[in-house]
Amino acid sequence: MLKVKNLKVGYGNVPVIFDFSFQVKQGDIVAIVGSNGAGKSTLLKTISGILKPTGGEIQFMGERIDTIPAYKIVEKGISHVPEGRQVFGKMSIKDNLLLGAFTIKSEEQKTKLLKDVYEIFPILEERQDQKAETLSGGEQQMLAIARGLMSNPKLLMIDELSLGLAPFLVDKVMDTLKIIRNKVTILLVEQKVQEVLEIADWGYVVQNGRLAIEGTGEELLQSDIVKKAYLGL
Numbered sequence: 001m002l003k004v005k006n007l008k009v010g011y012g013n014v015p016v017i018f019d020f021s022f023q024v025k026q027g028d029i030v031a032i033v034g035s036n037g038a039g040k041s042t043l044l045k046t047i048s049g050i051l052k053p054t055g056g057e058i059q060f061m062g063e064r065i066d067t068i069p070a071y072k073i074v075e076k077g078i079s080h081v082p083e084g085r086q087v088f089g090k091m092s093i094k095d096n097l098l099l100g101a102f103t104i105k106s107e108e109q110k111t112k113l114l115k116d117v118y119e120i121f122p123i124l125e126e127r128q129d130q131k132a133e134t135l136s137g138g139e140q141q142m143l144a145i146a147r148g149l150m151s152n153p154k155l156l157m158i159d160e161l162s163l164g165l166a167p168f169l170v171d172k173v174m175d176t177l178k179i180i181r182n183k184v185t186i187l188l189v190e191q192k193v194q195e196v197l198e199i200a201d202w203g204y205v206v207q208n209g210r211l212a213i214e215g216t217g218e219e220l221l222q223s224d225i226v227k228k229a230y231l232g233l
């Protein structure tokens with residue numbers, strides 16, 4: 001579904017991603033893990049077109065996308081849930097969700113998408129007219145994921161799902177991914193290596209903008225690199 005080949009990205013003339021290649025297969029949950037500053041968010045921003053690469057190529061459904069504007073990438077079916085949620089606290093939950101559907105022109109389809117996300121996240125329907133800031137941290141994260149689904153994506157990219165969440169909430173939010181994976185392919189970026197590799201079909205470890213190792217979630221959890229660098233074993 002997604003093919004990233006020899007990607008190079010930098011800020012100004014400071015390179016951050018050096019020759020990074022990876023793939024996402026349709027229907028999978030794929031994780032990119034690594035420590036602070038490794039370049040994970042930079043990778044997602046480049047895929048969604050917010051940043052332009054200095055080298056390499058990104059293909060989505062067989063088409064090159066690194067040369068087209070960000071809104072067109074959304075229309076092609078890639079949705080990006082940014083780091084730190086960025087929910088609009090003073091707006092209602094429903095209006096936050098409708099913002100996610102900015103590329104959807106048909107009112108009928110918007111209503112259908114809203115109904116679908118309310119089915120997955122009933123709490124959002126119960127509180128749809130309340131301000132988003134009244135939701136707890138975990139609920140706001142669910143709102144951010146739900147808003148990501150409102151553009152009807154084929155690929156949902158989520159940056160730091162676990163950020164700022166208590167451990168029991170991390171598990172709860174991860175559980176929602178198991179539900180939405182039937183509808184959408186998921187690319188996750190995470191510092192919580194253990195939790196995310198437990199649910200990932202395939203994972204990539206990025207260190208200083210380079211691929212360190214890849215494998216199934218289980219293989220990576222057993223690998224020396226992951227055990228030493230991320231699990232403190």
Ligand SMILES: Nc1ncnc2c1ncn2[C@@H]1O[C@H](COP(=O)(O)OP(=O)(O)OP(=O)(O)O)[C@@H](O)[C@H]1O
Binds near residue numbers: 034035037038039043
């Ligand atoms: N706008 C920017 N201008 C300059 N440098 C940046 C900018 N954004 C990120 N960087 C640098 O690029 C590198 C990679 O940052 P990035 O945000 O991709 O890391 P990350 O893996 O997502 O980290 P974290 O886990 O802390 O979110 C870091 O050294 C960071 O300081």
Ligand SMILES: [Mg+2]
Binds near residue numbers: 041042083
């Ligand atoms: Mg980041």
